[in-house]
Amino acid sequence: MGDAPRKNPSDFLGNVLGKPVIVKLNSGVDYRGTLACLDGYMNIALEHTEEWVNGQKKNTYGDCFIRGNNVQYISPLRQ
Amino acid sequence: MGDAPRKNPSDFLGNVLGKPVIVKLNSGVDYRGTLACLDGYMNIALEHTEEWVNGQKKNTYGDCFIRGNNVQYISPLRQ
Amino acid sequence: MGDAPRKNPSDFLGNVLGKPVIVKLNSGVDYRGTLACLDGYMNIALEHTEEWVNGQKKNTYGDCFIRGNNVQYISPLRQ
Amino acid sequence: MGDAPRKNPSDFLGNVLGKPVIVKLNSGVDYRGTLACLDGYMNIALEHTEEWVNGQKKNTYGDCFIRGNNVQYISPLRQ
Amino acid sequence: MGDAPRKNPSDFLGNVLGKPVIVKLNSGVDYRGTLACLDGYMNIALEHTEEWVNGQKKNTYGDCFIRGNNVQYISPLRQ
Amino acid sequence: MGDAPRKNPSDFLGNVLGKPVIVKLNSGVDYRGTLACLDGYMNIALEHTEEWVNGQKKNTYGDCFIRGNNVQYISPLRQ
């Protein structure tokens, strides 16, 4: 995490805004796309969204609103 | 997301009001229809609603009120 | 939704009060009956209630109080 | 519902106090008995309680306190 | 319930304090013992606790603190 | 419970601070160790922690922070 120093996890999330991320849901499904924005409930808006299940791309959705309480983790997508 | 600039996910949802969307529930079932309105709890009213399970249309309901806490994601339906 | 104009999902529900509806629970069971009343927690009182499982009528209950947090969706029953 | 007119589901429940009811839990188990009292969280005290599983009587408990957040529905027991 | 008159379920629970009870959890496991005390969240302290699974005694714990949100029902243990 | 008189379950927990306990989680896994401290959400810090699954020791962790909402029960460990 060579970006700005971070004191709490929200700072971490601030650092990945506008960048490609993986969003893993409790159901085990991954959503990959550009993190457009998110709010305090971890509701997420992704752009250019892809749906991955067990390592295979299943769908593309373009824009996608993901409800926060299903999110397990968010991580920058390595290019 | 070539629409109005968005700062939080609610703006994203505002942009798809009145448009055809896919609403995926935690149970894995999709509901497709026109997003008539929604509230802060993510409760959703759809019009011309279709119920899809594993990529197959199972039912049509016309109007449908979907309770927010079961929603996994909402995405514009590509025509 | 050719009824009164609606701004939020509660208006939708107001429109189906006193009318036959399907109430689908998270468990997958449908309850069909006349929507007598409901409150802000989506607790529902149905009259002339039928219990349907996988498209088959299993029970009739007359009056039935359904707890809101199990509700997946509510939709007008087409005659 | 030929009893007193009801405006919200709690009125419905008020009407069945002291009467035999079925209480179905999310687990699918039914508890049948006299509805002694209940509170705003849907916590329920039943008297002369019977436990039914898949249509078969499994246990009798006399008095029984049932925690509200497991309740799926409550319905008058038809004699 | 031939004890003191009761207006809400907490009164019922007050009546069984210090008495042998069955505490059934959502997991289906029963805990039997003397109801030492409980609080508003239904957290329970039992004494001389036995753990029963499918009608068979599996463990004895002496004292046991049970977290309220897993409780399905509480009922006096018939001697 | 021959210790100090107790009026609510927290007193019970106060009595086992610094003592060996079993912490059973909703997942069915047991964590055994010395109860270092806990807070109002039932978050628990254990020392010399062992992880037991189906009666078999699987792991030792030394210190371990357990999140409260997964706790099913806490009981003193009999030596």
Added chain:
Amino acid sequence: MGDAPRKNPSDFLGNVLGKPVIVKLNSGVDYRGTLACLDGYMNIALEHTEEWVNGQKKNTYGDCFIRGNNVQYISPLRQ
């Protein structure tokens, strides 16, 4: 726990900031990495993150934001 004396579990967590930890989720998956920071909801930011399933390393993520309500326990990683 030979570090600073601790009165509540948050002190325990304060002691492992900046150190390698195991974070076990309710799903059974382990995430191992350096605990960069966490907040009052147990949301966690890890650095140099590895994903382990059934004792096997499956993925590496570098930075990772984990949502608190899925966390089962956090424990220092023994070198």
